[in-house]
Amino acid sequence: MRVSKLLAAVSFAAIGMASAMGAATAEDTVAVIVKATTSEYWQWVFKGAEAAGKELGVKIDQLGTPKDDAAGQISVLESAAGSKPAAIVISPTIFEALGDPIAAVTDAGIPVIVIDSGAKTDKYASFLTTNNEAGGKAAADAIAQCLKDRTGKAAGKVGYLTAMAGHESLDSRDKGFLDGMKAYPDITVVGNRVANNEEAEGMSLTADMMTKDSDLVGLFADNAQMGTGAGASISEKGAGDKFCLVAFDSDKGEVEHLNDGSIYALVIQDPYMMGYAGVWYGYAAAHGARLPKNVDTGVGVVTKANMNDPKFAGLLDVTKRQMSPFTGG
Amino acid sequence: MRSLLQRLPVETYVIGFTLVLWVILSIFTKGFLTGDNIANIMRQTSIAAIIATGVLCTIIIAGIDLSVGSVVAFCGVLFAQLCSHGLDLPWAVLLTLAGGLAIGTINALAIGRLRIPAFIVTLAGLQVYRGLALLVSGGMTVGGLPPNVKDFARGATLGLPNLFWAMVVVGIVVHYLLSYTRRGRYMYALGSNAEAARRQGINPIAITVLAYVLSSGLATLAGILMVSRLSIASPSMANAYELQAIAAAVVGGASLFGGRGTVLGAIAGAILFTTMSNGAVLLDVDPFWEMVIEGLLIALVVYLDNLQKQRQTGN
Numbered sequence: 001m002r003v004s005k006l007l008a009a010v011s012f013a014a015i016g017m018a019s020a021m022g023a024a025t026a027e028d029t030v031a032v033i034v035k036a037t038t039s040e041y042w043q044w045v046f047k048g049a050e051a052a053g054k055e056l057g058v059k060i061d062q063l064g065t066p067k068d069d070a071a072g073q074i075s076v077l078e079s080a081a082g083s084k085p086a087a088i089v090i091s092p093t094i095f096e097a098l099g100d101p102i103a104a105v106t107d108a109g110i111p112v113i114v115i116d117s118g119a120k121t122d123k124y125a126s127f128l129t130t131n132n133e134a135g136g137k138a139a140a141d142a143i144a145q146c147l148k149d150r151t152g153k154a155a156g157k158v159g160y161l162t163a164m165a166g167h168e169s170l171d172s173r174d175k176g177f178l179d180g181m182k183a184y185p186d187i188t189v190v191g192n193r194v195a196n197n198e199e200a201e202g203m204s205l206t207a208d209m210m211t212k213d214s215d216l217v218g219l220f221a222d223n224a225q226m227g228t229g230a231g232a233s234i235s236e237k238g239a240g241d242k243f244c245l246v247a248f249d250s251d252k253g254e255v256e257h258l259n260d261g262s263i264y265a266l267v268i269q270d271p272y273m274m275g276y277a278g279v280w281y282g283y284a285a286a287h288g289a290r291l292p293k294n295v296d297t298g299v300g301v302v303t304k305a306n307m308n309d310p311k312f313a314g315l316l317d318v319t320k321r322q323m324s325p326f327t328g329g
Numbered sequence: 330m331r332s333l334l335q336r337l338p339v340e341t342y343v344i345g346f347t348l349v350l351w352v353i354l355s356i357f358t359k360g361f362l363t364g365d366n367i368a369n370i371m372r373q374t375s376i377a378a379i380i381a382t383g384v385l386c387t388i389i390i391a392g393i394d395l396s397v398g399s400v401v402a403f404c405g406v407l408f409a410q411l412c413s414h415g416l417d418l419p420w421a422v423l424l425t426l427a428g429g430l431a432i433g434t435i436n437a438l439a440i441g442r443l444r445i446p447a448f449i450v451t452l453a454g455l456q457v458y459r460g461l462a463l464l465v466s467g468g469m470t471v472g473g474l475p476p477n478v479k480d481f482a483r484g485a486t487l488g489l490p491n492l493f494w495a496m497v498v499v500g501i502v503v504h505y506l507l508s509y510t511r512r513g514r515y516m517y518a519l520g521s522n523a524e525a526a527r528r529q530g531i532n533p534i535a536i537t538v539l540a541y542v543l544s545s546g547l548a549t550l551a552g553i554l555m556v557s558r559l560s561i562a563s564p565s566m567a568n569a570y571e572l573q574a575i576a577a578a579v580v581g582g583a584s585l586f587g588g589r590g591t592v593l594g595a596i597a598g599a600i601l602f603t604t605m606s607n608g609a610v611l612l613d614v615d616p617f618w619e620m621v622i623e624g625l626l627i628a629l630v631v632y633l634d635n636l637q638k639q640r641q642t643g644n
Contacts, residue, residue, distance in 0.1 A: 038459075038565040043468040066459070067568070165617070194616040199559050199566055204373045204603075208610035211360040211369065225563070228470070232559045236483055252472030253561035 028057070030282050031080040032275060033073065033090040034064035035117070040251045041224060041271050042091075044318045045115070048275030049089065051323070056283050058086065068164070070097040081105045087282025088112050089275070092119035095168045111285035115274040117169045126281050126291040130269040132169045135299040136176025136222070139246045142265040142301050143218040144184045146244035155186035156217035158244075159209050161230055163197045163223040173222045173248060190216070195226060199253070202229025207237075218244035224251040227266070231257030240264075250302070250316050258304055265303045268315050273297050276323065339582030340594035342633045346626070347601045350608060358611040366611075368490055370603055372482075375496035376551045376558070378599035380570055381577035382503050383547030385595040386540040388578050389507070391520040391587025392440065392447035394541065396432070396454030397548040397574055401567035403462040404429050405552035409471040409562030412478050422553060429549025432458070433542035440541070441534035455571065462564040471562040482557035492554060496596065499547060504592040512539060520587030577602060580630045584638075601630075 032049045034042035046062045053060035063080055065072035070093045078101065080088055088110055092098035099120030106112050106123040114127040144154040160177055163170055174192075181189055191209050195201040202225060210216050210233075221227040227247025231254060234245050240261035247254055250268045257263040274297055281291055302312050314321030354361040380397050387394040404425050411421035432454070439450045484491045507513035518526040519536050527533055556562045579585060580601060581594025605626065609619040 036565075037468060038463055040469045040563075066463075067565075191610075191613065192616075193610060196568070197565075198568060199561070199563055200376070200555060203559065204369070204606065205610060207369045207373075208607050211363070211366045211607075212358070212611045212613065214360065224470075225565070228559065228561060228563070232561075235560070236558075252470040253559065253563070256472050256560065 027084070027086055029059045029061055029083070029085040030279050031061040031063055031083075031085045031088045032279065033076055033080060033088065034062075035073070035091050035093045036067050037062075037064045038066050039224070041249060044271040045091070045275035045278075047318050047321075048272035048277075049279045050275075051272075051321075052276045052279035052283075056279065058279070058283060060279065061085065065093075068093050068167075070094040074098065074101045077101050077105065081108060081110055085110065086286040087125075087279075089115055089278035089282050091116040091274075093117075096120050111282055113278045113282045113285070115278045116271070122293075125285040126293060126295060128274050128277055128281070128295045128297055130169075130299055131296050132172035133176035133179070135248060135267045135269065136173040136178075136220075137180035138176075138299055138301050139173070139220045139248070139265075139267050140177050140180025140184070142246045142267070142303070143220060143244045144181075144187065146246070146264045147187070147217060150242070150244070151217075153186065154184045157188050157190045157213050157215055158218035158220070159189065159191035159193070159213070159216060160220040161202055161205060161209075161222065161226045162192060162194045163202075163226050165194050170222050177220050177222070187218075195229070197223070197225050199225050199229040199232070202226040203233045203236075204229075206230040206233035210237075210239075210243075217242075218246070221245065221247035223247075224249035224254055227251075227263065228253030228257070231262045235260055235262040255307075255316050258302065258307060261304060265301050266316075268300050268302055268312070270297045270315060272314070272318055272321050337637060338591070339589065339634070340591055340597050341582075342630050342637070343581045343594055343597045343601055346630055347597060347604055350601070350604050354604070354608045354611060358608075360611050361608070366607070368485075370600070370607055371493035372490045372558070373607070374596075374600050374603040375490075375492040376554050377570070377573055377577065377602065378496045378596045379499050379547050379551045379554070381574040381581075381595040381599050382499055382592055383544035383551075384571065384574040385578040385581075385583055385590050385592065386503070386507075386516065386543040387447065388575070388583045388585060389516050389520045389587060389590050390536060390540045391523070392537070392540060393451060393575070393585070394436070394544040394548075395448065395451040395571045396436065396458055397544060397551075398567045398570035398572075399455045399458035399462065400429060400432055400545050400548040401552040401555060401570060402562075402564055403458040403465065403552070404432075404549040405556045405562040405566060406462045406466045406471055406564055408553050409474055409478075409556050410465055412474050413471060418475070418477055425553060426546065426549055429545045429552075430542050432549075433545030434538055436545065437534070437538040437541035441537040451571075459564070466562065466564045468564060470564075472560075474556070474560060479557050479560040482554060492558070495550075495554060499550070500592050500596050503543065503547075506543075507592060512536065516540060517588050520589075522588075573599075573602065576627055580627055580634075582634055601626075 049060050063076050073093045102112050102119050103121040103123040111125040114124045147154045193205040221230040245263050246265045248267050250266050384394050408425040439445050440447045481491050515531045515536050577598030578595040581598035583590025
């Protein structure tokens with residue numbers, strides 16, 4: 001009896017301490033919830049978030065589902081909100097599905113910073129994103145430029161490779177690409193294939209598309225997995241100097257293929273900035289700052305010619321990223 | 330007629346289907362019957378066929394291996410890390426293969442000794458090895474590999490892609506093991522009737538270890554080949570490849586109840602799938618319809634195969 005009382009007292013004390021510690025740390029925690037923890041892109045978001053966390057002296061909770069999974073992400077969001085962090089930074093997996101859960105978190109008094117992809121609600125503190133349509137259009141312009149450089153005129157058949165069907169940000173890129181191509185009447189878009197967000201499948205599909213249209217001169221790959229796969233296919237054929245491949249993002253595989261000439265240009269986003277600024281914004285919102293509703297984190301177009309430009313160094317390799325003071329422009 | 334149907338080997342339907350598809354594609358597309366495209370199909374098939382050959386071994390003993398996709402990713406990432414840290418290529422290959430063999434042994438002992446169902450053990454493996462792939466790579470693509478890593482997959486021997494030769498060698502070795510050795514016959518015996526096999530003095534654990542070591546070992550080889558082909562390793566690669574491999578083996582005549590299946594069938598199944606996706610691009614079939622048609626074809630081939638099985642058993 002006495003033993004059990006003692007045990008009870010000890011466990012109460014332990015629970016009390018744990019909850020006190022939990023309460024103390026939660027206020028200084030920013031939860032960062034990404035779409036898929038298994039992708040390099042989202043690791044860059046985490047790296048940016050960690051850097052901001054270090055500067056602000058807050059703890060960063062790196063959360064998310066291993067693969068795109070809207071239901072799983074809603075559970076992660078709800079349990080993160082339950083621990084009452086100072087703010088939540090989230091990239092919604094599916095536009096429709098995450099709208100209400102994000103609104104509920106905002107209603108509960110936790111500021112939400114949405115990054116990368118939107119959600120169907122206006123109850124959030126700020127939305128930091130790449131303008132994906134503008135990125136797709138930049139890809140169209142890059143392919144046209146490549147064709148002009150190599151053949152003298154922007155003409156020929158091109159295709160595009162979609163990583164997954166039904167993803168808001170990928171759909172926007174493809175739409176931007178198709179709209180952008182309208183400016184080049186001599187370029188015809190002949191094919192579109194959807195891969196399983198798998199490098200090897202992107203590689204096979206690229207080869208098959210080039211077999212179907214033996215006069216295919218260009219291809220747009222709409223994310224890092226597709227870019228790596230398509231790049232490997234062009235590199236295998238040794239067709240880099242004849243073929244105009246432009247891809248989104250900049251993971252290691254893509255940068256290698258940019259280097260060996262298999263990829264003509266990469267349309268790069270700034271995931272590090274989304275994580276970094278997302279945490280700063282969340283912290284600011286938690287302390288009462290009023291934030292702009294929409295922030296464009298920008299896209300850049302990198303070719304082999306300008307890839308060594310210092311301004312791209314940290315965008316192509318996150319380990320070289322250095323945040324520099326404001327310089328204007 | 331009836332006796333002829335009874336004597337048809339199990340892989341008849343899958344080979345028949347593939348040949349019909351080839352004839353159709355040769356007639357209706359201009360790109361199919363070209364040297365380049367045939368070489369593409371050979372390269373695209375071989376990795377899936379090697380994985381399917383391994384999974385087939387577990388299906389024959391009435392088991393299953395759901396972990397192979399994750400093993401491809403984990404061992405691929407491990408191999409890439411070893412190479413990018415300056416280990417010589419042969420050592421990196423040997424160490425990675427040793428890792429794959431260890432995984433197979435662990436799976437088999439959990440199934441054979443601890444008596445956990447194969448489905449559960451390898452489902453757990455599917456999670457564990459994907460997680461380890463992420464840990465070993467830090468969630469990032471592993472790049473910066475020395476050029477000799479990609480030489481194998483890019484190269485050709487006697488005019489045919491090296492990847493194709495890798496599949497042929499694996500196929501011949503495993504076929505020999507299954508059809509011409511005592512251990513191979515024990516595998517079929519264990520899969521047909523475990524109790525009877527035990528009474529005959531077959532050591533079920535030794536045979537289980539053999540099957541799962543083959544499965545993980547070949548998945549590991551596939552991982553190395555995939556890294557050679559892509560010149561990077563990604564922790565998310567080979568997602569759901571276990572299902573493709575099982576589908577290839579089953580379409581090729583293997584029975585999920587065990588005791589039945591051939592290497593030729595599994596490889597033909599993998600070739601059929603590659604042909605379908607290649608054909609879908611060449612014929613410009615809508616990608617969403619492609620998935621529907623592929624699924625229906627799997628069901629049709631297995632249905633026809635089942636009809637034949639019923640004839641053979643005299644029902």
